[in-house]
Amino acid sequence: MDLAMIGLGKMGINLVENLLRNENHVVAFDLNDDAEKAAAKLGAKTVDSLEEAVIALKKPRIIWVMLPAGKPTNETINKLSQLLDSDDIVIDGGNSFYEDSLKHNQILTGEGIKFFDCGTSGGKSGANHDGNFMIGGDDYETFKYIEPIFKGIAMKDGYLYTGKAGSGHYLKMVHNGIEYGMMEAIAEGFDVLEHSQFNYDNEAVAKVWSNGSVIRGWLMELAQDAFSKDKNLEHIKGVMHSSGEGKWTLDEALKLQVPTPVIGMSLMMRYRSLETDTFTGKVVSALRNEFGGHAVDKK
Numbered sequence: 001m002d003l004a005m006i007g008l009g010k011m012g013i014n015l016v017e018n019l020l021r022n023e024n025h026v027v028a029f030d031l032n033d034d035a036e037k038a039a040a041k042l043g044a045k046t047v048d049s050l051e052e053a054v055i056a057l058k059k060p061r062i063i064w065v066m067l068p069a070g071k072p073t074n075e076t077i078n079k080l081s082q083l084l085d086s087d088d089i090v091i092d093g094g095n096s097f098y099e100d101s102l103k104h105n106q107i108l109t110g111e112g113i114k115f116f117d118c119g120t121s122g123g124k125s126g127a128n129h130d131g132n133f134m135i136g137g138d139d140y141e142t143f144k145y146i147e148p149i150f151k152g153i154a155m156k157d158g159y160l161y162t163g164k165a166g167s168g169h170y171l172k173m174v175h176n177g178i179e180y181g182m183m184e185a186i187a188e189g190f191d192v193l194e195h196s197q198f199n200y201d202n203e204a205v206a207k208v209w210s211n212g213s214v215i216r217g218w219l220m221e222l223a224q225d226a227f228s229k230d231k232n233l234e235h236i237k238g239v240m241h242s243s244g245e246g247k248w249t250l251d252e253a254l255k256l257q258v259p260t261p262v263i264g265m266s267l268m269m270r271y272r273s274l275e276t277d278t279f280t281g282k283v284v285s286a287l288r289n290e291f292g293g294h295a296v297d298k299k
Contacts (some may be wrong), residue, residue: 001149003062004028004053006076008035010293011120012066014127015093015153017042022152027056050076054083061088062146069096069244077104086112089146093118097248098170105138105165114142115165119172123291130155134175136168177249177263184266186219187283194279203227219287226286237297238281240273
C-alpha cells in the first residue's frame with residue numbers, strides 16, 4: 001500500500017522500516033535532513049515538503065503523522081486539511097491528547113477527509129517489528145481499507161479498532177497511565193533491595209524475576225538490560241521525566257471520579273524526582289530509555 005510518513009524521529013523511522021519490510025511503498029518527510037537520509041537509505045522515497053508528500057501519493061492518499069503531540073501535530077493536521085481531497089486518509093500515530101484528536105477529526109471530516117487516531121505502543125522495537133496499535137475512527141469501512149497496513153506491522157493480535165474517533169488515543173492514554181504505575185512498582189522494589197542489608201546483583205534479580213515469576217514481563221526484561229550496562233545505575237541521575245500521558249489519565253480519572261491512587265502516586269513520584277535524586281528515579285529513567293529511547297540525565 002502507498003502511504004506517507006510525516007515525522008522520522010525514533011518511532012517514525014522505525015515504522016518506516018517496518019512498513020517497507022511489509023511491502024508498502026513509503027514517502028517520507030521530516031524537517032531534519034539526516035532523518036530523511038536515513039529513510040532514503042532504508043528504501044523510502046523522500047520529499048522536501050508536506051505538499052510534495054501529498055503530490056507523490058496515489059488517491060486515496062494515506063498520510064501517517066508521527067510527530068510530537070501539541071503544536072507540531074496541530075499545525076500539520078490543519079495544513080493537511082487544506083492540502084488533501086475528500087476521501088483521503090490521515091492517521092495520527094503520535095501521543096496526542098484524545099480531546100485534540102476529537103478536534104482534528106472535526107477539522108478533517110469537515111473537508112471530507114477520513115481521520116484515525118492511532119495509539120502506538122511497544123517502543124522503538126515495536127515500531128520496527130511486531131508493534132501494538134489502538135485505532136479509533138468514525139468510518140469503519142475506511143478502517144477495513146487500511147487494516148492490511150496494521151496487520152502487516154503489528155504483532156499477532158496486536159492491533160485493535162476501538163470505535164469512534166478519539167477512542168484510540170484515549171485507550172493509549174490509559175495504557176500509559178498503567179505503565180507509569182507498573183514502572184514505579186518495579187523501581188520501588190529495587191530501591192528496597194538497594195537499601196537492604198543484602199548485596200543483591202540487580203541484573204541477576206531482574207533475570208530471575210523475568211523467568212517464571214508472577215511479575216515477569218517486558219519491563220522486567222528491560223530492567224535486566226539496563227542493569228547489565230550499569231549494575232547500580234551510577235552513571236545516570238534519578239530524574240524521571242514525564243511526557244504528559246500520566247497526567248492526562250489522572251485528570252480524566254478525577255473528572256470521572258474514578259479512584260486511581262497508584263497512577264496518581266506514580267505521577268507525583270516523577271514530579272518529586274525532579275527535585276531530589278533517588279534510586280527509584282534511576283530505575284524508571286533507565287526503563288524509559290530502554291523501551292523508548294527517552295533521554296536520561298547523566299551524572
